[in-house]
Amino acid sequence: MKNVKLTISYDGTNFSGWQIQPNTRTVQGEIEKALQKIMKKEIRINGSGRTDAGVHALGQVANFKADFTIPVNKIAVALNSILPEDIVIKGAEEVDEDFHARYSVKKKKYIYKIYNDKIKNPIYRNYSYFFNRAIDINKLIESSKYFIGKHDFKGFMSSGSYVKDTVRVIYSIDIKKEDKFINLEYTGNGFLYNMVRIITGTLLDVNIGKININRLDEIIKSKDRKNAGHTVPPQGLYLAEVYY
């Protein structure tokens, strides 16, 4: 029995998210269908975590265990020849039998991409969040610091998730301006459901004066979703890398 780790990028625009569901197009569903064609048997893959409809991945990771004869270093090419154009297998490698794409995660990196201009750009409509009010980068960086470190992020989680332990560590939030894009790169030991999108929305609400920066500590400590900012849309979010 081999244990295989896949590194995957996808354009989330035309998927109902990562997780397999009946009668709808999902990333997991497409990959399992392609694996079945190659391996001639049903194979279940474990993703590092789900992504919602519209969310993209530059380095999602999944693993599966199976007996097969095809050389592991041919799997990526074989899958890519079958998969639709909006999924690319970046690599496949054999890993230890105790590797699990979800349980073995040490760190994750997400990027949230904002397109900041007065006028929409149709090219980026599915790949960034269009935000037409002026963004003060220094204030964005200053406000992001309140979220770095170990916190109970319960107030920054959407309903529909039933995790008990809502304490997470954010190691860094790197904010980079490139032309009209502002990219927020979050690295942490794990992220709650919609946590990156709610923190980003909160930072933008602070930026435009809807939330006072001096209240951020109190808002985090309140653990109440109602005190945080708006949830920014899925199309700006990228699962950039998973570390093991």
Place this chain on the structure above:
Amino acid sequence: MKNVKLTISYDGTNFSGWQIQPNTRTVQGEIEKALQKIMKKEIRINGSGRTDAGVHALGQVANFKADFTIPVNKIAVALNSILPEDIVIKGAEEVDEDFHARYSVKKKKYIYKIYNDKIKNPIYRNYSYFFNRAIDINKLIESSKYFIGKHDFKGFMSSGSYVKDTVRVIYSIDIKKEDKFINLEYTGNGFLYNMVRIITGTLLDVNIGKININRLDEIIKSKDRKNAGHTVPPQGLYLAEVYY
């Protein structure tokens, strides 16, 4: 009778190009439909030129003449509220009666975007040309210089075009590397059908050694399409700006 100039951006992915055609989705067709809703009459627009299926625009220009009561500075907002998400009217302004989006053009700028990496990135598949062989930027710049200036570009035109005068002036080809992207920015007084795509393909063929750089002068002078390089695909091409 007012003469109105529209500046337009669009994502060419889901269009059969600019020019209106029956039973197919075109940019001109969508804009004329939206104008008809606002103006309550049929309006024909003149584009600065056609773009093919899959080709994008950051600053296409069109004009139309009509009598109407809606203030000109409300036209862009009104059109954008009706148009599909892949077309954005960036601006509308009243211009002199002798302005014509096609005949008054002084200069045009096109950008050709190459994604140069070993592995495809699904996010950019409709917005760049994936090229997986190493590109030598200095050689790219050096070979591009053969095309700058006034030349008969007859050999760099696809069939299907019936222009008589195939002499054009390229003022500059600016080549910029940004991460994994290589952008070629062409500015000229006009471009023949597929000219940017054939020149770009020729530059890449020189880069990988399929065409010898010392033959470029001779290839241009031959005016024979067979001697030039391959036509790179439409999804890397952007009509960036039209100058009047």
